[in-house]
Amino acid sequence: MDLTGADYFYTLAQVGITFSGFSALLIAVRQMRGAGLSDFHNWVSRIYVQSGMVTTTNAMLPPLLFGLGLSETMTWRATSVLIVLSSVFRICRLPGQWRNVTIRPLDPRVKIHMGLILVLNAALLCNAAGWPFAPAGGLVMFAVSWYLFAFFFQFSESIRFFFDHEEEIDN
Numbered sequence: 001m002d003l004t005g006a007d008y009f010y011t012l013a014q015v016g017i018t019f020s021g022f023s024a025l026l027i028a029v030r031q032m033r034g035a036g037l038s039d040f041h042n043w044v045s046r047i048y049v050q051s052g053m054v055t056t057t058n059a060m061l062p063p064l065l066f067g068l069g070l071s072e073t074m075t076w077r078a079t080s081v082l083i084v085l086s087s088v089f090r091i092c093r094l095p096g097q098w099r100n101v102t103i104r105p106l107d108p109r110v111k112i113h114m115g116l117i118l119v120l121n122a123a124l125l126c127n128a129a130g131w132p133f134a135p136a137g138g139l140v141m142f143a144v145s146w147y148l149f150a151f152f153f154q155f156s157e158s159i160r161f162f163f164d165h166e167e168e169i170d171n
Helices: 006-032 039-067 072-101 108-129 137-162
Strands: none
Touching: 006 039, 006 137, 039 072, 039 137, 072 108, 072 137, 108 137
16 A cells, blocks of 8 residues: 555655755856855855755655555654654754844744744644644645745745845845
8 A cells, every 4th residue: 555645745855856956056156157155145055955855855754654664644643743843943043043144134034934834833743643633644745845835935035145245145
């Protein structure tokens, strides 16, 4: 018996890897323009490459756990918890990392992104607990997809940082 939605998770993993590679191209584009990379540029690049890799990891967790012999219900519970742990760790570090690389205030779009992810994490914890519904893969699919779509949006908004003047974004 195959895990429900396994093909979708494999597709998300492929898109996550592609996103990481595409994000890394920003560094080359900026350097081809003759501009250096500030701490902020390096951090933004690293965050997007990591985001694609985290998406890939999260997408591969359900098929891996199921393949290791967990029942489908336990797969959804364990995956939900592991995604939340990873997400909370990254979200809690983000404001401090931002402050370390720029004097700019944290953008409202980033604050909204963080808030929505925390709400989604709460839903994943409910999924893991089996409340108010039995654990299901649909919410896990939605969560991994949402993270990826949110990273796409943040990436499209952040791309301007690679074409702004450094004095506007750096310490």
